[in-house]
Amino acid sequence: MDTQSLQAFLAVADSGSFSRAAEQLHLTQPAVSKRIASLEALTRARLFDRIGRRVSLTEAGRLLLPRARQILVMVDDSRRALSNLSDEVSGELTLATSHHIGLHRLPPVLGSYVKRYPEVRLDLRFLDSEQAYQGVLDGDIEVALVTLSAHPDPQLRATRVWVDDMTFVAAPEHPLARESRVTLATLCEHDALLPGPLTFTRQLILERLARHGLAPRVGQSTNYLETLKMMATAGLGWSLLPDPMVERDIASQRLVRLALEEPAIQRPLGYLVHRDRTLSNAARSLLECLDQEAVANPASP
Structure with a gap:
């Protein structure tokens, strides 16, 4: 055929x-x-x-x-297996990354990788974590760097590289910003700015609230965290965002960290590969770089 x-x-x-x-x-x-x-x-x-x-x-x-x-996966798999008979790190690597990881986590790793392996042709795709997850399952993507699902498909190997501590934030003029103590129940009385309904990040928030029998009052929803941050600074509601992403905004008083007495919500970030796929030398070399990053990263528990 x-x-x-x-x-x-x-x-x-x-x-x-x-x-x-x-x-x-x-x-x-x-x-x-x-x-x-x-x-x-x-x-x-x-x-x-x-x-x-x-x-x-x-x-x-x-x-x-x-x-x-x-x-097509079998044909590509056979092609890679034959190519891997040599130790040369070259050819095309189809890599998907979420926008947040691509902007805030990946650049140092990728910069070092392309300098070390200049013969690799990167097909870099910016996708929502859920789309990238499905792309690995379908065989369209060799490696994906994403927010990891709490319940990954058994066909996939998921490896944590980074951990985001998530921070509840709002604009300084928001009513919650003036509270000395904020409970989850109080949060749910105000509009929330959250990622889309099917995202892994939103599931983390919903699961935390559900443990207390609560549900958020969602005012706006988008999968782009930068857009959520912009809407939070505009006073449209509270949001839950990665701590490193909002440090400058908190320092410049564009955002306020809300005084919740809750343990931090942590979001695992890492890579996905298909267990049944023969990885190219280019992909294996990238995973080695990412494994080294995980060991060197003090934020990873």
């Missing part, structure tokens, strides 16, 4: 569009259509229904989808 046709099939299935798939694969739309037609002729089945501008998988397409992913 032609792997290029399978790549086109997955691109159309994931994007829901022949034109977006063509952009993703750096092909013309007729070239993508030709590859899909070739695959449909080979499988003797129609894989997509095209109704107006809408493209959706047929029953045959849905049946092929997980198998197509497995075939």
Whole structure:
């Protein structure tokens, strides 16, 4: 089975569009259509229904989808295994990182890595942790640097590298900022600025509140922590943010650390790889750098 046709099939299935798939694969739309037609002729089945501008998988397409992913992962795995026979650290490394890690944690590690291994071509993708998590499961991403789930999929190997101590903050003019003691129950009387409902970070907050039979009153929600910080400084509500991220804002009195008598909520950050995937030399070398960072990082318990 032609792997290029399978790549086109997955691109159309994931994007829901022949034109977006063509952009993703750096092909013309007729070239993508030709590859899909070739695959449909080979499988003797129609894989997509095209109704107006809408493209959706047929029953045959849905049946092929997980198998197509497995075939491409196996091909890539074999390619990497053969390449790893040499000790050369080169080739492409598909690395996903959350925006927070990419901005605040990764630069020193990545800077050292690219100097040491200049022959590696990095395909660096900024994704929400949950998207990166799924990308590793699907085989699209070799290594992901993310907020770690409390209940990781058993197919994944999750390794902690850093720990974020999270801080409850609000603007100086916020009513909670004037309180000498703030309880979780008091927090829930005011609007919260929190990450999206499906994020691992939000789950940490919800679990802490749920232990006390509480739920937050969510005023605004976004997956970008920098945006949450901006809204908190504007006085739109309280938020829970990584301590290093808000130190300067607290020092400049743009934010206030709320006086909660609760143990700090800690957010584990680290890397994910698929247990069944043969890692490239480039990926293994990066993991060595990250393991050294974990040992050297005093914040990691």
